[in-house]
Amino acid sequence: MGTGPIPDSVLARLACDSQITRVVFGADSVVLNVGRAERTYTGAKRRAIVARDLQCRFPGCSAPPAMGEVHHIDHWLRDQGQTNVHTGVLICWYHHGLIHDRGIEVRRGPSGAWRFVDRRGRELAGPIG
Numbered sequence: 001m002g003t004g005p006i007p008d009s010v011l012a013r014l015a016c017d018s019q020i021t022r023v024v025f026g027a028d029s030v031v032l033n034v035g036r037a038e039r040t041y042t043g044a045k046r047r048a049i050v051a052r053d054l055q056c057r058f059p060g061c062s063a064p065p066a067m068g069e070v071h072h073i074d075h076w077l078r079d080q081g082q083t084n085v086h087t088g089v090l091i092c093w094y095h096h097g098l099i100h101d102r103g104i105e106v107r108r109g110p111s112g113a114w115r116f117v118d119r120r121g122r123e124l125a126g127p128i129g
């Protein structure tokens with residue numbers, strides 16, 4: 001795994017919610033296309049989340065930031081759209097889709113570890129298809 005800076009082109013897909021919003025970044029982080037800018041993670045917040053989470057945090061997944069998006073752990077409408085670093089988690093595009101498709105809740109435990117809970121209230125621990 002490389003240790004150099006992550007090029008912005010690699011972060012092009014970082015936006016939540018994948019069902020509604022896509023942000024396309026071009027060279028020099030210029031936003032080329034945005035659905036609803038107020039609910040996206042950009043610039044320093046985006047980089048801070050990548051630096052903290054390093055890879056997809058979904059159980060059993062180690063996808064790099066190149067495949068990453070930021071999932072907003074509080075539902076945007078419920079949360080009034082605060083895009084704080086502590087309410088975003090790095091998730092690969094595949095698992096981001098899965099989280100929304102299956103209604104999986106992401107929470108932050110007391111130790112700072114991310115927890116993933118399905119619709120039935122069961123905590124996900126291992127690799128999920």
Ligand SMILES: [Zn+2]
Nearest residue numbers: 016017071072
């Ligand atoms: Zn999301």
Ligand SMILES: [Zn+2]
Nearest residue numbers: 056061092095
């Ligand atoms: Zn993943």
